[in-house]
Amino acid sequence: MTVHDPRRLLTDQQFAGVRMTVLDANPGMAEDIADRIVHQALAFVATAAAHPDASIAPSPVVDEGWHALILHTRLYAELCDRLGRFVHRMPERPDGSEYDPDLTTRTLVVMASAGYPIDMELWRGPDRSSITVGALTWHTPAGPNCKPIVLIPKPKPKAGK
Numbered sequence: 001m002t003v004h005d006p007r008r009l010l011t012d013q014q015f016a017g018v019r020m021t022v023l024d025a026n027p028g029m030a031e032d033i034a035d036r037i038v039h040q041a042l043a044f045v046a047t048a049a050a051h052p053d054a055s056i057a058p059s060p061v062v063d064e065g066w067h068a069l070i071l072h073t074r075l076y077a078e079l080c081d082r083l084g085r086f087v088h089r090m091p092e093r094p095d096g097s098e099y100d101p102d103l104t105t106r107t108l109v110v111m112a113s114a115g116y117p118i119d120m121e122l123w124r125g126p127d128r129s130s131i132t133v134g135a136l137t138w139h140t141p142a143g144p145n146c147k148p149i150v151l152i153p154k155p156k157p158k159a160g161k
Contacts, residue, residue, distance in 0.1 A: 006042035041065025
C-alpha cells in the first residue's frame with residue numbers, strides 16, 4: 001500500500017500560513033501540535049474528496065485544522081480543485097451525547113485505506129483528548145440538527161469554452 005504524505009498538498013509557505021491560523025486561534029499551543037493538526041486536516045480533506053460516499057467526520061481537534069484551511073479561501077478552493085471535489089464543512093455545536101466512536105473508527109479506517117497516516121492522539125473522543133482547541137464543533141451523521149458532509153463534484157469544462 002502506498003502511504004501518502006498530506007503535507008505535500010501544500011507548499012511550505014501555504015502550510016506555515018495555515019499553521020499560524022491554528023496557532024492564532026489557540027494561544028499557547030505548541031507549533032508541533034499545530035503542525036500535526038494541519039497534517040491530519042489535510043489527510044481528512046483528501047480522504048473525503050477521494051471517498052465521496054463514505055460517511056466520515058473529523059474529530060474536534062482535526063476540525064480545527066480543517067477550519068484553518070477553509071479560512072484561507074483561495075488556498076482551500078485550489079486544494080479542492082486539485083483533489084477533484086469541493087469538500088464542504090457543516091459543523092454543529094458540540095454535544096457529548098452525539099459523539100459516535102464508530103464514526104471515528106470508520107473515518108480512520110477510510111483514511112488508512114486511502115493511504116494516509118493516522119495521528120491517534122488527535123482523534124480521541126471528546127472526554128479523552130489531551131489537546132484543547134478554540135473551536136468547539138463536532139460533526140455527526142445526518143440527523144435532525146445536522147446534515148452529513150456534502151461533497152459536490154466539480155464539473156469538467158466543456159471543450160472550446
